[in-house]
Structure formats: C-alpha cells, structure tokens
Amino acid sequence: xxxxxxxxxxxxxxxxxxxxxxxxxxxxxxxxxxxxxxxxxxxxxxxxxxxxxxxxxxxxxxxxxxxxxxxxxxxxxxxxxxxxxxxxxxxxxxxxxxxxxxxxxxxxxxxxxxxxxxxxxxxxxxxxxxxxxxxxxxxxxxxxxxxxxxxxxxxxxxxxxxxxxxxxxxxxxxxxxxxxxxxxxxxxxxxxxxxxxxxxxxxxxxxxxxxxxxxxxxxxxxxxxxxxxxxxx
Amino acid sequence: xxxxxxxxxxxxxxxxxxxxxxxxxxxxxxxxxxxxxxxxxxxxxxxxxxxxxxxxxxxxxxxxxxxxxxxxxxxxxxxxxxxxxxxxxxxxxxxxxxxxxxxxxxxxxxxxxxxxxxxxxxxxxxxxxxxxxxxxxxxxxxxxxxxxxxxxxxxxxxxxxxxxxxxxxxxxxxxxxxxxxxxxxxxxxxxxxxxxxxxxxxxxxxxxxxxxxxxxxxxxxxxxxxxxxxxxxxxx
Numbered sequence: 001x002x003x004x005x006x007x008x009x010x011x012x013x014x015x016x017x018x019x020x021x022x023x024x025x026x027x028x029x030x031x032x033x034x035x036x037x038x039x040x041x042x043x044x045x046x047x048x049x050x051x052x053x054x055x056x057x058x059x060x061x062x063x064x065x066x067x068x069x070x071x072x073x074x075x076x077x078x079x080x081x082x083x084x085x086x087x088x089x090x091x092x093x094x095x096x097x098x099x100x101x102x103x104x105x106x107x108x109x110x111x112x113x114x115x116x117x118x119x120x121x122x123x124x125x126x127x128x129x130x131x132x133x134x135x136x137x138x139x140x141x142x143x144x145x146x147x148x149x150x151x152x153x154x155x156x157x158x159x160x161x162x163x164x165x166x167x168x169x170x171x172x173x174x175x176x177x178x179x180x181x182x183x184x185x186x187x188x189x190x191x192x193x194x195x196x197x198x199x200x201x202x203x204x205x206x207x208x209x210x211x212x213x214x215x216x217x218x219x220x221x222x223x224x225x226x227x228x229x230x231x232x233x
Numbered sequence: 234x235x236x237x238x239x240x241x242x243x244x245x246x247x248x249x250x251x252x253x254x255x256x257x258x259x260x261x262x263x264x265x266x267x268x269x270x271x272x273x274x275x276x277x278x279x280x281x282x283x284x285x286x287x288x289x290x291x292x293x294x295x296x297x298x299x300x301x302x303x304x305x306x307x308x309x310x311x312x313x314x315x316x317x318x319x320x321x322x323x324x325x326x327x328x329x330x331x332x333x334x335x336x337x338x339x340x341x342x343x344x345x346x347x348x349x350x351x352x353x354x355x356x357x358x359x360x361x362x363x364x365x366x367x368x369x370x371x372x373x374x375x376x377x378x379x380x381x382x383x384x385x386x387x388x389x390x391x392x393x394x395x396x397x398x399x400x401x402x403x404x405x406x407x408x409x410x411x412x413x414x415x416x417x418x419x420x421x422x423x424x425x426x427x428x429x430x431x432x433x434x435x436x437x438x439x440x441x442x443x444x445x446x447x448x449x450x451x452x453x454x455x456x457x458x459x460x461x462x463x464x465x466x467x468x469x
Contacts, residue, residue, distance in 0.1 A: 012358075012359070012362065074366075076365035076366050076446055078365075092358075092362045092363055092365070094362070094365075094366060106362070108358050108359070108362035108363060110340065110356055110358060110363075111259075111356065114324075114340040114342070114356045115340070117324045117325075117326060117466075117467045118322075118324035118342070118467070119467075149400075150400070151439055151443075152398075152436070152437040152438065152439030152440070153436055153437070153439075154436055154437065157436055189400065189401075189402075190400070191399055191400030191401075192400075195399065196467075197467055198324075198326075198465070198466075198467025199467075200452075201449075204448070204452075219365055219443070219444065219445065219446025220430065220431075220444055221380065221381060221382070221428075221430055221444045221445030221446055221447070222365045222366055222367075222381070222445065222446045223381070224381045
C-alpha cells in the first residue's frame with residue numbers, strides 16, 4: 001500500500017472493493033470524479049453500476065475484476081471517462097487482488113486538457129479541424145490518417161478500414177506533408193514536425209477526437225501474478 | 234473543454250482557497266512580478282521538499298536550492314519573463330526527480346496573473362503510473378527491462394524501438410548506429426521475437442509494443458537507464 005504522503009502526491013487516488021464487488025473504500029479524488037460522497041463509507045454500497053459518469057462498458061470492467069480475483073493478477077489499464085463535472089479525464093489504473101480477496105486499485109488522474117500540451121483546446125469542433133498555427137490546419141480525415149501512420153497501421157489495412165483506396169490515403173498523407181512543410185521547424189519528416197509541435201501524443205492516443213466516447217484499454221502484457229511484481233508496494 | 238478556474242490575485246480568504254484547492258485535481262503556484270514564489274500549494278511543496286504551508290516570506294525562486302533535480306532554471310525563468318511581457322499562456326511538460334527521489338512528470342499551464350506575475354497550474358504524476366508499471370521493472374544494474382513473458386529488452390533495443398516508434402527512417406538509424414540497414418532490420422526482427430505474445434495478430438511491431446503497454450514509455454525518453462530532467466514547451 002502507499003504511504004499517506006504518496007496518496008496525497010499529485011492526483012493519485014485509490015479504492016478497494018470487496019470480493020462481492022461493492023466498493024469498501026474510495027479516496028476523495030476518485031470519489032469526486034465519479035460523484036460518490038467524498039467521505040465514502042462501505043455502507044454506501046456503491047458498485048461499478050452506481051455512478052452515472054460517462055465511461056465504457058462497466059460489465060467488462062466487472063468481469064476483469066473477477067479475473068483478477070480468481071487469478072491473483074495485477075493488471076494495468078487506461079481509461080477515458082467524463083467525470084461528474086463534465087470534464088474528460090484520463091485514468092491510469094492498477095488493480096490487484098487484495099489480501100481480503102477483493103480488489104485494490106490505484107488510480108492516477110490527468111485532466112485531458114493537461115495531457116496534450118494544450119492541443120485539445122485548439123480543436124475547432126464546429127469546423128472539425130485542428131488549428132496548428134494561424135495558417136495551418138489539419139482536417140478530421142488528416143488527423144485520422146496520421147493516427148494510422150503513427151500507430152504503424154499498414155496503409156492497405158487502414159484504407160480498407162476507412163473504405164477508401166490506398167491511393168486516397170497516400171494523397172491525404174501528401175497533403176499533410178505539404179501543410180507541415182510550411183511550419184518554421186524546417187523538418188522534412190511528418191513525425192518530426194508533429195513532435196516539434198508536441199501534438200504526437202494527441203494523435204497517437206485516439207483515432208477521432210471529434211467523436212469522443214469513453215474508452216477502457218487493458219494492456220495484456222502488463223498482467224502478471226501479484227507475487228511476481230518487484231520493487232512495488 | 235472547460236479550463237480549470239484560476240484563482241484571482243486577491244479577494245479569496247485562505248480558508249476558501251484551501252477548500253477550493255482541496256476540491257481540485259490541480260496543484261498551483263503564484264509568482265510575483267519579481268519572480269519570487271508567493272504561493273505554492275501543499276502538494277507541490279512536498280514534491281520540492283519545501284515546508285508547507287508556503288508563505289511569501291520564504292522568498293523561494295527558481296534558482297533556490299530545493300534538492301529537486303530540475304532542468305535548466307534559466308530557461309524556465311526566461312519563459313516567465315516572456316509570459317509576463319506578452320500575456321501569452323504556455324503549456325509545458327517537465328520530467329523531474331522529486332525531493333524524495335522519485336521521477337515525476339509535471340504538466341504545467343503558466344499564464345500572466347492579474348498582478349503582473351505568473352499564475353501556474355500543475356498536474357503531477359509518478360512516471361510509473363503513466364507507464365503502466367514498467368518503471369519499477371527496469372533492472373538498472375543489468376540495464377535490461379524484463380518483460381512478463383520471460384524475455385528481456387536490452388538498453389540498445391529500447392533505444393532502437395524508440396527510433397522505430399518515432400518514425401526515424403532505418404537508413405538514419407543505421408547511420409547513427411554505424412551499421413547497415415540490414416543489421417537494423419535484423420535487430421528489429423529479434424526484438425519482435427522478444428515481444429512475442431499469445432494470439433498475436435498484430436499488424437506491425439507497433440501492435441506488439443502496445444500489447445505490452447510499452448509505447449508511451451519507449452517514446453518518451455531516449456535512455457531510461459540514464460534519465461535526465463527535461464522541460465519542454467510546445468512548439469519547441
């Protein structure tokens with residue numbers, strides 16, 4: 001477990017669920033996020049279906065908790081949720097089987113507007129463009145094609161997914177390259193230009209920022225038996 | 234997207250402010266036009282090893298020795314002067330070693346305050362949380378990252394993957410490493426074998442790296458075995 005100081009550090013929260021999947025403890029930061037009472041008590045009997053915040057399928061989350069309990073696993077995941085106040089936040093979650101057979105959870109919370117170096121605020125949702133400078137904008141389709149490129153998705157696959165030809169994807173990338181060439185960074189490579197702008201993470205993280213929906217992603221390669229984690233709690 | 238409220242320079246009692254800041258996910262600071270800190274929230278005080286509550290009479294500035302490994306304070310200071318002169322707001326990101334020896338990521342928004350100084354908001358996260366637990370897995374003595382499938386990524390392989398993820402052409406990677414393009418392809422092939430995982434239908438090496446939750450960590454730092462404090466604002 002974390003020491004008191006560690007829990008207070010930054011925006012780390014934590015929670016505990018009993019083996020019956022009702023929350024027995026929720027730290028104030030997490031409680032605020034999900035609209036739970038700040039001084040949460042086990043008698044309040046919240047579970048994953050109680051909160052009304054926008055998040056992805058709680059059924060899947062519950063099922064994963066059961067797997068953690070059954071398998072004695074530690075799991076790392078990342079979620080995008082719309083907290084009770086209406087702001088989108090990124091959660092980094094670590095869940096492990098608790099000593100009492102329930103779930104111990106640790107959460108790091110980042111408000112999205114802090115996550116991407118201010119670029120989220122440069123999205124013009126009406127015109128569906130990302131304003132890079134006064135003169136340069138990337139369209140929704142161009143951002144999507146960049147997402148595919150930065151995530152290493154082969155053009156053939158991406159073209160099929162988008163329902164367009166490979167030629168159309170190449171044309172979009174060519175257009176992006178031309179737009180980025182007008183930036184004062186002087187780089188030829190798309191990747192370096194995006195990195196110079198600090199917009200890479202925004203593009204990598206989501207295929208379409210104009211249609212934000214809650215997401216929940218677990219990284220299977222981070223899952224391990226609780227006893228094999230080293231150097232941690 | 235709603236921006237968090239910035240506190241006004243005055244008119245709010247200490248109790249009101251404490252209550253509001255306790256309700257916030259954010260840390261905050263305020264600097265007067267002379268660039269001495271007049272306010273630092275308790276969360277940030279802990280990170281910088283300062284006594285809380287911070288009072289203006291403590292007269293800390295960016296050049297004070299706080300025991301935190303932070304990148305060039307001169308740049309930070311210079312930027313604050315530019316913010317005060319031009320009224321622009323700046324998003325920045327820093328990687329720093331806290332007073333208690335932990336690597337942290339600090340996301341920052343700085344802007345000109347009503348009194349002509351600087352208002353800053355911060356979100357601070359332990360690096361291990363945003364990198365899905367991989368920081369604590371680094372074996373610094375052997376300079377390897379043990380994966381949960383039993384394989385280990387070597388220091389050079391992690392650097393190679395970083396270049397790959399950032400789209401550096403093989404030709405340039407090869408030139409920098411002083412080897413042939415063929416050798417780089419071979420190395421990447423070997424790394425992909427190490428990242429092997431059940432039911433792999435990954436379209437590329439990117440997919441395998443992401444399956445392990447390593448993308449963000451590999452992309453963010455050139456060499457995790459010799460991390461340096463960084464401070465970046467964008468555009469660079």
